[in-house]
Amino acid sequence: MNHILTIGGRQFRSYFNGPVAYIVICIVMLTLGFFFWNTFFLYGRASAREMFRWLSLILVFALPALTMGLLAEEKRTGTIELLITMPVTEAQVILGKFIGVLGLYAVVLVLTLAYPISVSTLGNLDWGPVWSGYLGLFLQGSAVLAIGLMASSWTDNQLIALFVALTLSVFFWVLDKFLALLPTNAASVLEWLSFDYHFQSMARGVVDLRDVLFFFSVTIFALSLAFRALESRRWS
Amino acid sequence: MTDVMIDARDLTKHYGAVTALKNATFQVHRGEVVGFLGPNGAGKTTAMKILTCFIAPSGGTARVGGADIFEDPIAVREAIGYLPENTPLYTEMLVLEYLEFVGRMRGLRGAGLQARLRRVVEETNLGDVIGKSIGELSKGFRQRVGLAQALIHEPPVLILDEPMSGLDPNQAAEIRELIREIGRERTVILSTHNLSEVRVTCGRVLIISQGELVADDTPEELAARGGKPRFVATLRQNGHSASDIREAFSAIGDAQSVTEQTSTADGEVIVELVPKGNQDLRADIFQAAVSANLVLLGLEQRGENLEDIFRQLTTGEGASS
Numbered sequence: 001m002n003h004i005l006t007i008g009g010r011q012f013r014s015y016f017n018g019p020v021a022y023i024v025i026c027i028v029m030l031t032l033g034f035f036f037w038n039t040f041f042l043y044g045r046a047s048a049r050e051m052f053r054w055l056s057l058i059l060v061f062a063l064p065a066l067t068m069g070l071l072a073e074e075k076r077t078g079t080i081e082l083l084i085t086m087p088v089t090e091a092q093v094i095l096g097k098f099i100g101v102l103g104l105y106a107v108v109l110v111l112t113l114a115y116p117i118s119v120s121t122l123g124n125l126d127w128g129p130v131w132s133g134y135l136g137l138f139l140q141g142s143a144v145l146a147i148g149l150m151a152s153s154w155t156d157n158q159l160i161a162l163f164v165a166l167t168l169s170v171f172f173w174v175l176d177k178f179l180a181l182l183p184t185n186a187a188s189v190l191e192w193l194s195f196d197y198h199f200q201s202m203a204r205g206v207v208d209l210r211d212v213l214f215f216f217s218v219t220i221f222a223l224s225l226a227f228r229a230l231e232s233r234r235w236s
Numbered sequence: 237m238t239d240v241m242i243d244a245r246d247l248t249k250h251y252g253a254v255t256a257l258k259n260a261t262f263q264v265h266r267g268e269v270v271g272f273l274g275p276n277g278a279g280k281t282t283a284m285k286i287l288t289c290f291i292a293p294s295g296g297t298a299r300v301g302g303a304d305i306f307e308d309p310i311a312v313r314e315a316i317g318y319l320p321e322n323t324p325l326y327t328e329m330l331v332l333e334y335l336e337f338v339g340r341m342r343g344l345r346g347a348g349l350q351a352r353l354r355r356v357v358e359e360t361n362l363g364d365v366i367g368k369s370i371g372e373l374s375k376g377f378r379q380r381v382g383l384a385q386a387l388i389h390e391p392p393v394l395i396l397d398e399p400m401s402g403l404d405p406n407q408a409a410e411i412r413e414l415i416r417e418i419g420r421e422r423t424v425i426l427s428t429h430n431l432s433e434v435r436v437t438c439g440r441v442l443i444i445s446q447g448e449l450v451a452d453d454t455p456e457e458l459a460a461r462g463g464k465p466r467f468v469a470t471l472r473q474n475g476h477s478a479s480d481i482r483e484a485f486s487a488i489g490d491a492q493s494v495t496e497q498t499s500t501a502d503g504e505v506i507v508e509l510v511p512k513g514n515q516d517l518r519a520d521i522f523q524a525a526v527s528a529n530l531v532l533l534g535l536e537q538r539g540e541n542l543e544d545i546f547r548q549l550t551t552g553e554g555a556s557s
Contacts, residue, residue: 006340017328078324085288086341087313234292
């Protein structure tokens with residue numbers, strides 16, 4: 001556990017030594033601010049529903065930028081060799097990296113609290129759905145970050161990692177957007193696989209264990225594939 | 237614990253159809269500084285990556301500090317301080333921040349960590365750059381940061397992959413001195429293709445060529461292995477033809493072979509003589525030159541050197557006849 005936290009802590013701090021963390025934070029805050037406040041006053045309701053709708057989409061695009069370098073850059077520069085030859089297991093490396101980026105993601109989420117707080121000064125905001133929405137965002141974000149880490153474990157090129165992660169996360173996000181075109185059986189399967197389907201119910205204030213487990217499973221699955229990819233280096 | 241710190245048996249590594257390492261068997265004892273010598277791509281780095289458990293061998297196994305690389309890779313890694321080729325470091329971190337990170341990864345905490353940090357910074361002379369970011373450092377300083385991170389947990393075994401490549405002669409001399417100092421108490425394996433480096437730093441040399449271990453000896457023994465001394469005489473040509481000159485020296489009874497190379501525009505001829513046994517031919521050469529009326533400009537005795545041996549062993553070319 002100590003090793004995981006040490007790796008995670010280093011990763012977290014190193015984001016702030018470079019531009020990536022600042023750029024991602026700025027982009028998320030600005031686009032969210034624009035889309036959210038653009039329509040907020042048309043509804044005439046003190047609600048954060050619209051914010052979550054936008055934020056979940058923005059993050060699907062923004063988070064792969066945080067994960068693209070996690071392993072790809074270490075492989076390109078060779079620092080992975082020093083990291084792995086320390087007395088740690090591959091699983092500890094993967095979990096440490098994941099915790100490091102998850103920490104940065106938590107910072108991003110905390111910063112967006114500025115919006116619901118502003119809303120609550122304008123009217124009577126119901127905080128229940130806000131908290132469940134944040135829980136949903138955190139879980140969906142974990143899944144997206146795990147997918148990004150997995151993509152980063154497959155290559156030593158950050159751009160390839162970025163595009164693979166973007167493609168996969170956007171794919172899972174849009175999955176339930178064209179269900180009308182499909183036969184009912186296929187539609188219900190696809191809907192169940194869609195990130196947004198599980199997230200939207202949490203944004204409405206419904207915390208269903210099945211939704212939590214869904215994001216959890218995706219996260220674990222992606223992390224274990226990243227672990228396999230990192231481990232396979234030994235036998236290649 | 238035994239005295240054998242590294243015990244490699246039949247290490248073999250295939251990358252697809254390429255065999256990078258073939259049945260390498262060697263042992264390194266406590267307190268030895270061993271040089272891994274070989275041309276680029278000979279398998280030095282592969283052997284080191286196997287010992288540090290970064291990659292697994294396709295065949296064979298090894299024990300480091302008593303622990304098996306398959307059964308207990310964590311114990312192996314604990315026993316090793318490793319400096320990979322090209323010194324990969326997190327360039328965005330500060331020197332101190334980085335060393336602290338490595339110390340924590342190595343299980344050091346609190347006062348123990350601070351004490352070790354002070355010690356390695358002193359040993360590697362990093363005091364002046366401790367607050368700088370690694371990306372700003374010169375190659376020599378980066379190399380020292382690389383050594384510092386390898387030393388921080390006082391490992392019994394150090395594995396250094398080309399620790400002196402890319403350094404200027406002054407920096408290389410400093411690092412060499414440092415490694416020699418470290419080697420007094422620890423077991424060190426370093427790889428290089430620089431022979432003078434080996435002669436000064438290493439007590440033993442493993443020469444590796446095309447994945448195979450072709451020699452395992454002290455630098456002195458290796459240099460002596462070529463055996464015969466050679467005598468090189470420089471003469472003024474003075475109108476004599478090259479074959480005349482060779483003729484004059486062929487009369488020397490103990491000479492096994494005489495070869496001449498006509499040299500530069502200033503009319504000098506260099507003749508090389510190899511004795512039949514271990515005889516000293518210098519007096520005979522002088523006499524032969526005098527009686528043939530040749531002016532002897534220089535006379536030199538050369539032993540076969542490490543460079544020749546290296547070339548011989550790694551290319552199969554004869555160094556001299």
